[in-house]
Amino acid sequence: MSFIDSLFAGLQLVGNVEAFLALGIGVVIGVIGGAIPGMSATMAVALTLPFTFSMSPITGILLLLGVYKGGIFGGSIPAILIKTPGTPASSATVLDGYPMAENGQAGKALGMALWASCTADLISNLALIFFAGFLASFALSFGPPEFFTLILFSLTIIAGVSGDSLLRGGLSAMLGLLLATIGLDLVYGTNRFTFGNPNMMGGLNFIAVLIGLFAIPEILSMVWNPSSHDGVARSLGKNKVTFKEYQRSFKSIVRGSFIGVFLGSIPGIGAAPSAFLSYSEARRKSPNRENFGKGEIEGVAASEAGNNGVAGATLIPLLALGVPGDVITAIIMGAFMIHGLQPGPMMFILNVDVIYGLFIGLIVSSVFLFFVGSVAIRGFKYVADIPRGVLFPAVLVLCVYGVFAVNNNIFDVGVMFAMGAVGFVMMRYKVPAAPFLIAFILGPLLEDNFRQSMLMSGSSGWVLFRGPITWFFWTLTAITVFAIVRAGIRATRQTSVPTP
Amino acid sequence: MNFAKAAFVGAIALGFTATAALAEYPERPINMVIPYGAGGATDISARTIAEPLGAAVGKPLVMSNITGAGGATGSVAAQNAKPDGYTMLFARVGSHSVNPAMKATLPYTLDDFRFVTVYEINPVACAVTPASGIKSMDDLIAKVNEGGVAYSSSGVGSLLHLAAAMVLKEFGVEKPLEAATHIPQKGGGAAATAVLNGTATFLCTNSSALASFVSNGQLVPLMVTTPKPVAGFDAPTAADLGKPALEKLVGWTGIAGPKGLPDDVAEKWGKWMASATADEGFRSKMEARGSVIELMNPKDANDFIRGQYTIFRALVDELGMRIEG
């Protein structure tokens, strides 16, 4: 079948009201689900899954995809407004989005988040349609050694989000890496720092750590100094993002989208590292570097482009190889299987109409996302006007519900509070929280892939240098580390005063 | 102020209506713990049975995924719950026969649970990539004896880990742990990917996890462990290959409650399960995924699980696979 034939076959499949309705409803559910901290896109997709059983396959899958896309954007709403990322993917958005809301620019930040999300979404979907085959075969050449070098390179993001002191950023990252060792050992299954507590055997829940680290310290600061914000009224946020600002951030958005596409097409990394990588690249390249972390609109654009760029691309390994890249696509894969569709290379031959139907649906979903998102922003941005004495206790209660719901475990609520205390101390000592989080995500991946490589090779280090991909990342890491060190030395020279 | 008062009164009224007199079990929704993540084999199986089962029970079933530590976190949550029948657990081969057999530090044993049913059996299949050039179990064993063969699993103490060792042992490999390298992954999806991208040579897992790869020609099945061939798997059964002992190597899903679960509650579950598994939609959905529906009453389920545990435990002790730390 030619491309045009396939396209028409797909159109026939989705060219009905139900399919588009499902997609639209999905986006709405996703945005709302993503906007509730702890609900997360994953949970929203999981909750929608049972409803798709009775639908036709394409309608059901479009519904789930809508939820997924909406959820990834929706997570940025609470990230900007109350410093609580609704999904892990939006944790990078906190870095500049929350300061913007503090400066009374909540509307602007949300608007930029939406524009960047939709642009990245579109780019990601186009990448899926045109390069699925190519990127999929590329993804399969990623074994543990390749992964290890990629993660090692990704850890250089830490330099980009460390703020004014690289050493403090490093310390924060070390804490994250150490905390991530809690749980059962991958290779031998022995206990590490679990103290015999079965709740700790699975490791600390990621969302509990995330919310504890970002949202709770804000509440504790309010407790520490309840009157600090008197007089600084967070204004209505009637401001909107302008086309000029979009234009200025456009480069970062496109860069972020491609980072998202690349990382999304490799199974097992997910949207959060992509958002952070996009953010740190944007900061590195931007003339306004100083303003990053203090409410720079380009930072919001880059983070949101980074995480939404993943959304279409994670379908590449799913459709082309039958390999789910993250939990959400694993659930979506479940929906395929229930309808008797088996994702994989054969699907492009046997069910090409479904594939193209999905493609068309995906493109339309970017448009839906834009309209649903605009409405959502209008509704949610007034959160910024709620007096803090009411808002913060409400956020606390919301976090308790959300974190409980993630894994139905009260222990996680305790983890959130404990991490909140850690986060507050870090804040007092001016230790940035973002490196902690990145390290917490990437640390286990780094260790696991290192040890898997060692198992593969019988403990020979040369396996880490096999093939061009590893060499590529080693070189990239070396260049980046060199640049960071040079910049660091220069910065110290400039700021240091001669000792008397 | 009026509004505040109204809200208060409303809230309290809402609370009191719920505390009705003690009625017959079940008088309120039942919390069903799924010790594995959303989208996994256990989760899909649990949510598929929830539909007809909920109808049989007559009260809503609230599904709670409590994941972590290969099913241990969720299992402990059910173990510590009150044995009143309002917290039940979807037990799985990994959490309730492989894990107890392999892990000395596991915070529970089989005695901490009362199994009310096993309703689903999943055949285990071993598979390799077409590129490996391995076409039969004999080829694989020959390769293992040459050395350099690795197998992937979804983690230490998972069914996949034990299955590969058991299969190699049955096929005459003296020291399977030394002869082939175990490369653990995080989760079943990652385990299959590891074989696809050449990190590992083979894996043995539930046939449903392999079905899509097999039908797409990405993986070649070498053997299935059920007495009957599995649809879509062009591979001999264990019995065909003269290894009937491997027929014990199957996955299963069942339902368990805490230790002190009363007899009448267990009995009710037996009845509910009988009508739930008779549901035509349920059967066809499960069978499409490669499962065999086999309903066991509380006593049979208990014997089945303990029987499998004993076999696994003997193998673990013989090979020195037990995790003490």
Add this chain to the structure above:
Amino acid sequence: MEDRSIQIQLGIGAIAASVFLISVAIPFWVSSPSNVPNIILSPLFWPNVLSALTGLIGAGLILTSVVRPRPEQAAKSDVDDRPAAFRRLAIMAVIMTATVLVMPRLGLVWTAMVTFVATAFLVKTKHPRSALVCAVLIPLVLYVFFAHIAGVAIPQGDFVRLP
């Protein structure tokens, strides 16, 4: 606090943590099988590497603050009454601990209401009435959403059950 003393305190803290981890925590709380073929595959390897790196970073922090002090920023206290601020933090710690401990017995909804009120008054809310209304309504609305729409088993406690 000024920059320099922060660096030094952090540095000392990091070195102390590193020493504690390597000498006490890892030997006691990380178990490793006896038959590990290669040291780099041992479960102990990675935590030890991380602890050592933490110590190195600590040393770096102290070193930079001594060798190249940054320009001192005027140390300004952010609260007028520090003891009172610490008292409030301590009360908040009690609220948080109590929330976790009481939740299984009292149920999430009722606990959340108490937590809400306690926190709101601890931060001296300027809108006590709306705080009270929200304290009742928000946990209830969240309960309805999570329990009846999202199908989450919200802990109900032993006393008053919600439908």
